[in-house]
Structure formats: C-alpha cells, structure tokens
C-alpha cells in the first residue's frame with residue numbers, strides 16, 4: 495500500500511514562492527506524472543515528498559500516516575518514508591561495478607544470496623544492462639549510467655518509486671524502449687510511481703494520472719486522455735500534443751441554450767451539454783474566443799462529399815514523412831495543420847476540402863484563456 499496525500503503545501507526559497515498551495519492525492523498503484531515546463535516546481539515537489547526539502551506550510555500523509563505537518567514542525571526522516579528516488583543527475587558509486595551498484599541496497603537489507611542475485615539480475619534485465627554488469631560507471635555512457643540508476647532503484651522493490659526525468663540522457667530510440675519497460679514494470683509490480691518530466695509524450699504514454707504544473711501550481715489533474723482531449727487553458731493546450739493543436743480566433747455568444755461561434759471556419763452552434771457554464775462563459779454578450787482543433791481531427795478529401803462542416807481549403811505545404819504526412823492548410827485567413835496516416839502527396843496550392851468535427855473542438859475564452867467548451871474523444 496502506498497497512498498500519498500499532499501494538502502496545502504507551500505514552499506518558499508527566500509521570497510521566491512515556488513510551490514503554491516499544492517493539493518494532490520496519489521492513489522496506491524498510480525503512475526502519477528508531474529508535468530510542466532522547466533522551473534514550475536516539479537522537482538521541488540518530489541524533494542518535499544522524499545523529505546529532502548521541508549515546506550513552510552502544509553501536510554502530507556502516507557497511507558494515512560502523518561509524514562509532514564509543517565504547522566507543528568513535524569517532518570518524518572527521509573529514511574523512514576520507504577521510498578526510493580532517482581534523480582535526473584544520478585550518483586552511482588564509482589568504485590563499484592554495475593552489479594554491485596544495483597545490489598548495494600539489497601545487501602544493506604541483508605537479503606539472502608539467492609534472492610539477491612535474482613532481484614539484481616531481474617533489474618539489470620528490465621533495464622537492458624545485463625551485459626555491462628561487470629563494468630564500472632566510468633566505462634559507461636550517460637544513458638547507460640542512467641539505466642543503472644533506475645535498476646538500482648527498482649531492485650529494492652520500493653513501495654514508492656520517485657523518478658525525476660530519468661530518461662533525459664537517453665537517445666530517442668532507447669527512450670521509447672525504456673518507456674515501454676517502465677510501463678511494464680509498473681503494471682507487473684503495482685508499485686506507486688511519481689514521475690517528473692517536462693516531456694508531454696512521456697506523460698501521455700506512461701501515466702495513469704497527470705498533474706499539470708504551471709508556475710508552482712497544479713493547473714489540471716486528469717488522466718492522459720482527459721488532459722489531451724480537454725486541456726484546461728490555452729497554455730496547457732499549446733503544451734500538450736505533438737504536432738501542436740491549432741488555434742483559430744473567433745467571436746462567441748451564449749444564447750438560447752447554445753454557444754454560437756463565428757470564425758473564418760464558418761459558424762458553429764455548440765450544444766449546452768458541452769459547455770461549462772461558469773464565470774468563464776459570459777451570458778448573452780459576445781466575447782472573443784479561441785477554437786482549439788487537434789491536427790488528427792481534420793479530414794482532407796479531394797472531392798466535396800457533402801459532409802456537414804466541410805470547408806474549402808488550399809494546401810500551403812505538405813510534409814510526407816513515411817508513416818504520416820503533415821499538411822498545412824489555408825482556410826480563409828486561418829492556417830490549420832492536419833495530420834494523415836501514411837504517405838500522402840499534395841501539391842502546393844492544391845485545392846482540397848477539409849472536414850471539421852465541431853464535437854471534437856475545444857473553445858477557450860480568449861481573455862481568461864480558460865476552457866469553456868469541452869471536446870469529445872470520438873466524433874459523437
């Protein structure tokens with residue numbers, strides 16, 4: 495069991511308020527990713543959880559057991575928290591072989607020889623470093639050393655594994671393999687993992703939950719699909735997804751139970767059930783809005799097949815890349831990036847038709863940048 499609850503955590507470095515009222519519940523067995531751009535407080539949060547930093551305010555419990563109570567100056571010692579931490583800058587013991595680096599934590603626990611060998615061998619296998627087991631850290635590349643650091647952390651089967659950008663030194667191909675291994679590891683061991691990254695692909699591919707950070711606050715907490723489909727503000731929408739979401743300016747009016755949006759793509763009438771009717775959505779007065787349209791929701795056809803919401807478009811440029819093709823379209827004075835599976839050939843300035851799906855669009859209030867119209871994951 496390993497359920498972590500953080501309540502009202504504030505952390506200051508001098509006058510720099512780097513964590514602002516962090517509230518986060520990490521359920522037993524979660525793969526929770528703290529995601530956000532550099533400097534937003536992800537590492538600091540991990541250091542607070544591990545006990546390397548003391549917050550000025552707030553509480554933390556593990557399985558109901560008090561770990562931090564800043565108001566009462568209570569901070570449980572890091573060594574008692576039963577967790578294991580791998581940093582972006584990992585420190586291996588230079589005088590020990592890879593095998594001994596990984597075995598070290600188990601030897602301290604006086605694990606029987608046979609069991610120890612099995613645990614170490616398994617960790618080396620998962621991280622694909624068995625062949626380096628007799629080498630010393632200075633005989634390894636940065637990426638290999640990073641894998642040893644992860645192997646060392648998982649060998650002890652911690653209840654809670656904290657990983658801070660552990661794949662940052664790996665090349666693109668190895669990173670994909672390691673994402674798969676970490677995901678399997680999580681599934682097989684059921685260990686609760688808290689994972690820090692600025693890489694939205696890592697977050698989307700591995701997590702069960704994502705906490706999206708923005709300047710020391712958690713701006714959104716949801717599943718990868720939830721965050722991808724409905725990013726809570728324009729900044730989140732821009733950050734999540736590659737290639738990035740399209741933004742198209744428009745004017746909105748909520749009236750008669752519908753949100754009417756006019757833009758260079760035409761006019762849409764979004765049903766009330768998809769609208770979040772709160773202070774973000776002015777009632778009965780027109781306001782500036784931004785449509786968010788994911789590249790994969792745009793279909794391109796050469797003929798007008800008479801679908802609703804078909805618009806005439808012109809190909810500005812196309813980028814065939816083998817497995818997929820990126821097509822930049824001009825529609826009125828809007829530019830839209832579309833993605834199609836496979837190799838597609840289009841000429842520059844070729845006239846085509848784009849089929850858009852309003853059910854899959856997001857609408858944001860331009861002034862407040864907040865989401866007001868929710869998208870569906872599939873075409874309703």
Ligand SMILES: Nc1ncnc2c1ncn2[C@@H]1O[C@H](COP(=O)(O)OP(=O)(O)O)[C@@H](O)[C@H]1O
Nearest residue numbers: 507510512530531532533534535536537538539
């Ligand atoms: N030891 C420290 N002393 C002073 N400021 C720090 C320290 N560690 C981090 N910070 C500051 O706290 C903020 C958050 O940092 P950090 O948690 O490392 O961000 P992230 O991991 O999201 O990139 C940054 O502005 C950073 O400069």
Ligand SMILES: [Mg+2]
Nearest residue numbers: 536537538690
């Ligand atoms: Mg960091």
